[in-house]
Amino acid sequence: MSIRIFITGGTFDKEYNELDGSLFFQDTHLPEMLKLGRCNLDVELRTLMMIDSLEMGVDERELIVFQCNKSDEDKIVITHGTDTMSETAKVLAEKVKDKTIVLTGAMIPYKFGSSDGLFNLGSALAFVQTLPHGIYIAMNGKIFNWDNVRKNKQTGQFEELH
């Protein structure tokens, strides 16, 4: 049983540019994170884009939908910026059936030492193996259904709508 991981960027993969002090995207850190976790699962990684989720529009979401539908695996983890993660989850719920898709992300870049990313990645890979088909968000130990989740902009945390 193989698991597909699609990478879209987000805080997970941000890096610090020491020449001008800005944050930017270079390569994904997912292979490094899986190695650190000594992950023994059969995973297939693919980078679809490397962007901040605030820059994600209709075209990017269509690409994610297309790749999820095309994927042979029915267990898919998507790394994604937290700001619009629940929007992408909604689009996926409309257009992808018969797959278990878990979106996850991080509040702190993996490279910054104090990241929650490794914890979230561990839980996302566990949820995707055990949950029935559907679209979910895994953040901070919790699992949310796509239609019952929002990011609270004040606290930075994901919470149920009702």
Add this chain to the structure above:
Amino acid sequence: MSIRIFITGGTFDKEYNELDGSLFFQDTHLPEMLKLGRCNLDVELRTLMMIDSLEMGVDERELIVFQCNKSDEDKIVITHGTDTMSETAKVLAEKVKDKTIVLTGAMIPYKFGSSDGLFNLGSALAFVQTLPHGIYIAMNGKIFNWDNVRKNKQTGQFEELH
């Protein structure tokens, strides 16, 4: 829904004694790890012992069984040294019913920077929320039934028996 975490020590919680260069146990790092993962779950922590799992005997396992049976929560994660994790799982399978218990651990101490512990903890907390009653081991992204797992002493990895 509350999750119980029982702490027994193991590599997870080992520290480096800078006066004599030995490894030893002091306090558990679980609270720090849950904070790093920004864990939002309702968890109840309890330290049962702080030992190397090679030192775990009949009495220690009886104590773990007793605490699992006494626990109000039916979702329990146990942090445990990897060397005898599958033995403890067997004892639990005989003596604890109607609970989902997930044992997890680490190959590298959490304090040593490059630990797999945060990844394993994230996955254990996800598995315990989604799996039916039973005794399991969660290591390196994988989930094992108590009666189909062993630690390969050569590779240090957990694998299925058949």
Add this chain to the structure above:
Amino acid sequence: MSIRIFITGGTFDKEYNELDGSLFFQDTHLPEMLKLGRCNLDVELRTLMMIDSLEMGVDERELIVFQCNKSDEDKIVITHGTDTMSETAKVLAEKVKDKTIVLTGAMIPYKFGSSDGLFNLGSALAFVQTLPHGIYIAMNGKIFNWDNVRKNKQTGQFEELH
């Protein structure tokens, strides 16, 4: 023999704001860094400001000059953003006599795990103990006189003028 450390901010002390993804200043990390280095020197810390060195103007430099002149200690380390470190060094050279002053900084924030800050701090504290009175910049293992140094904006490294 006591050493004075003046803190002015710079990359050294930048942090990641997980709510909006920006970089900002909060508290200085110098006490934490000295503790990590198990620094046994008699040092007196004082935060003069917490700013990016691109925002440093005439008033801020006058304050630094004033504090250096007022300081009882004749050995002073100043943590400073790298972009205008050599400008501040020039102003100090004109206006502060009979003291050994070493400016230092970092290319990567201390909190981001992969910082050069601890290495630079260790060398600055060594140079300040051994060099004659004068104004210096200590970066990346090297020591520069105030009148023979510039930051190369392409490489991000400090180099001699001639």
Add this chain to the structure above:
Amino acid sequence: MSIRIFITGGTFDKEYNELDGSLFFQDTHLPEMLKLGRCNLDVELRTLMMIDSLEMGVDERELIVFQCNKSDEDKIVITHGTDTMSETAKVLAEKVKDKTIVLTGAMIPYKFGSSDGLFNLGSALAFVQTLPHGIYIAMNGKIFNWDNVRKNKQTGQFEELH
């Protein structure tokens, strides 16, 4: 002006063996540490041995003396376990003249995340550039003459004899 670094092992370079939980030596971490510190000095690295300084005997110290005398550079940093660092310094003081030699080490292995090694390395490289010929120990920000230093076994810290 080139600086010679001789590596002898010590806590600096210890690693955790995840198969049996012991500490051991593999490769030195000095290149990695110099890179992290973005060290721009012209340094020549050479590993003489990789041992715990408690295992260091007459033969090993003769080898260090021999290499120091043979070295073209008159500025030498030696990484060394802390337990017998002052003994090696004494032997060097008898047998090596006309060189500045700074011994340094760490209380915590570099790989364990919370090491004082990077701070000590930064200060040792600064001291070696600025001190007159002689044999010194650089630990925790301080510099000690070879004939006025001991490691306090209770506190783990280096202190002056008088």
